[in-house]
Amino acid sequence: MTLFKHDKQDRLTVYGWSAQREEEMSKYEEYEPARVVAQYSNLYRIVTGTGEFTAEVSGRFQFEAAARSDYPAVGDWLAVRELPGETRAIIHAVLPRRSAMIRKAAGPTVADQVIGTNIDVLFIVNALNDDFNLRKIERFLVAAWDSGAMPVVLLTKSDLCDETADRIAAVEAVAPGVPVHAVSALQGEGVEALASYMRPGCTIAVTGSSGVGKSTLLNRLAGEELQQVQGIREDDARGRHTTTHRELFPLPNGALMMDTPGMRELQLWESEEGHEEAFADIEEIALSCRFRDCQHESELGCAVKEAIQDGSLDSRRLESYRKTGRELAHQARKEKAVSQRLKKNAGKRLPSAARQARSAED
Known part of the structure; x- marks a missing residue:
C-alpha cells in the first residue's frame, strides 16, 4: 500500500507535489491529492496520481464557502474522492495556498x-x-x-x-x-x-x-x-x-x-502591500519628506515633488501612484460596506428566539 501511494505521488511530482504538500494532505487521509489544471465555469479538470478527472465541489463545500475566492482555482492542490468506475471526482477541500x-x-x-x-x-x-x-x-x-x-x-x-x-x-x-x-x-x-x-x-x-x-x-x-x-x-x-x-x-x-485569457483591463482588488511594492521608488523617496503624512501636493519639504522638479521622478509615475491608491482605497471602502451589510442582513434572518439568545449572550 505504501509503495502504491509512493508511485502515485511520483506521478504528481510532475505537477509540483512536494513533502510540504504531503504533510498538508495528512489531515485528509480518506481522500486523494489532486491539482487543478484547468477550469471551465464550475467544472474543473484535475490531475491525481491515477490520471485526469473532471471534478466539481461537494455540496458541503458549497455550503461552507463564504466567498467566491474560497472555490478552487487553477493551480490549487485539493483533497478529492475519485468516483469508482468513472472519470469524475468530487472536491472536498482546498489545501493552503502559497500565493x-x-x-x-x-x-x-x-x-x-x-x-x-x-x-x-x-x-x-x-x-x-x-x-x-x-x-x-x-x-x-x-x-x-x-x-x-x-x-x-x-x-x-x-x-x-x-x-x-x-x-x-x-x-x-x-x-x-x-x-x-x-x-x-x-x-x-x-x-x-x-x-x-x-x-x-x-x-x-x-x-x-x-x-x-x-x-x-x-x-x-x-x-x-x-x-x-x-x-x-x-x-x-x-x-x-x-x-x-x-x-x-x-x-x-x-x-x-x-x-490565462487576455485582460483588457485589470481591475485591482484591495492590495495595500502590493501598491507599496509596485511603487517602492516613490515610497522610498517619501521617507525623506518633512511630514510623515505628506500628500505630495504642495507641502513644504516634500521630497517627492522635489524629485519631480529635478527630473529624477516622472510626474506621470506619481499620478499613476495616486490613481491606483485612490482606486484601492475606494475598493476597500466598498468591501467594508458590503461586509457590514451582509452581517446586518444575517442578523435579520435569524429567528426571533435565536436573536434573543444572541442578545442575552452579548
Missing part, C-alpha cells in the same frame, strides 16, 4: 476573482508594438506583488520594435527590482534568458492583454503548439482572444506554465 493572484470580478458587484494560485513566478507580458503601456505594467505589478509570486516583465515582439533598449529602460524605471526581458517568441530571440526560471516543479503564470504573445511564448517554451495563436488587428495593434480559459501545462524542462 494567489486576485482581481476584482467584472461587473458592479463587489467580488474577487482568483486568476491562479500557487504561482512561483508571474510573467507580466506586454508587447513592444503600439500596445506598449507603462501604466498597464504598473497595474499588473501591484497585483503581482500582492499575490506572493515573483514578478518578471516580458516585453514581447522585440523583432517589431526599433526602440527596444529605450523601452526596457523605461520599464526598469517603473519596476524597481523586477527582472525585465525583451523576447521575440516567434523568432526565438531572447528566450534563452528565461531558462533560469524554468526549474522542475516551478509554476509560472503568464498574464497580460490579448495579443501580446502569451500563447506564442508558451508554444515556444513547450516546443509544440499547445495553444492556438491568432494575429492582431492591424488598425489598433489589439489582440484577439486566443486563450478562453486558464490552464496549467507541464513543460519538457519540468516547469509548469499557466496560460
Whole structure:
C-alpha cells in the first residue's frame, strides 16, 4: 500500500507535489491529492496520481464557502474522492495556498476573482508594438506583488520594435527590482534568458492583454503548439482572444506554465502591500519628506515633488501612484460596506428566539 501511494505521488511530482504538500494532505487521509489544471465555469479538470478527472465541489463545500475566492482555482492542490468506475471526482477541500493572484470580478458587484494560485513566478507580458503601456505594467505589478509570486516583465515582439533598449529602460524605471526581458517568441530571440526560471516543479503564470504573445511564448517554451495563436488587428495593434480559459501545462524542462485569457483591463482588488511594492521608488523617496503624512501636493519639504522638479521622478509615475491608491482605497471602502451589510442582513434572518439568545449572550 505504501509503495502504491509512493508511485502515485511520483506521478504528481510532475505537477509540483512536494513533502510540504504531503504533510498538508495528512489531515485528509480518506481522500486523494489532486491539482487543478484547468477550469471551465464550475467544472474543473484535475490531475491525481491515477490520471485526469473532471471534478466539481461537494455540496458541503458549497455550503461552507463564504466567498467566491474560497472555490478552487487553477493551480490549487485539493483533497478529492475519485468516483469508482468513472472519470469524475468530487472536491472536498482546498489545501493552503502559497500565493494567489486576485482581481476584482467584472461587473458592479463587489467580488474577487482568483486568476491562479500557487504561482512561483508571474510573467507580466506586454508587447513592444503600439500596445506598449507603462501604466498597464504598473497595474499588473501591484497585483503581482500582492499575490506572493515573483514578478518578471516580458516585453514581447522585440523583432517589431526599433526602440527596444529605450523601452526596457523605461520599464526598469517603473519596476524597481523586477527582472525585465525583451523576447521575440516567434523568432526565438531572447528566450534563452528565461531558462533560469524554468526549474522542475516551478509554476509560472503568464498574464497580460490579448495579443501580446502569451500563447506564442508558451508554444515556444513547450516546443509544440499547445495553444492556438491568432494575429492582431492591424488598425489598433489589439489582440484577439486566443486563450478562453486558464490552464496549467507541464513543460519538457519540468516547469509548469499557466496560460490565462487576455485582460483588457485589470481591475485591482484591495492590495495595500502590493501598491507599496509596485511603487517602492516613490515610497522610498517619501521617507525623506518633512511630514510623515505628506500628500505630495504642495507641502513644504516634500521630497517627492522635489524629485519631480529635478527630473529624477516622472510626474506621470506619481499620478499613476495616486490613481491606483485612490482606486484601492475606494475598493476597500466598498468591501467594508458590503461586509457590514451582509452581517446586518444575517442578523435579520435569524429567528426571533435565536436573536434573543444572541442578545442575552452579548
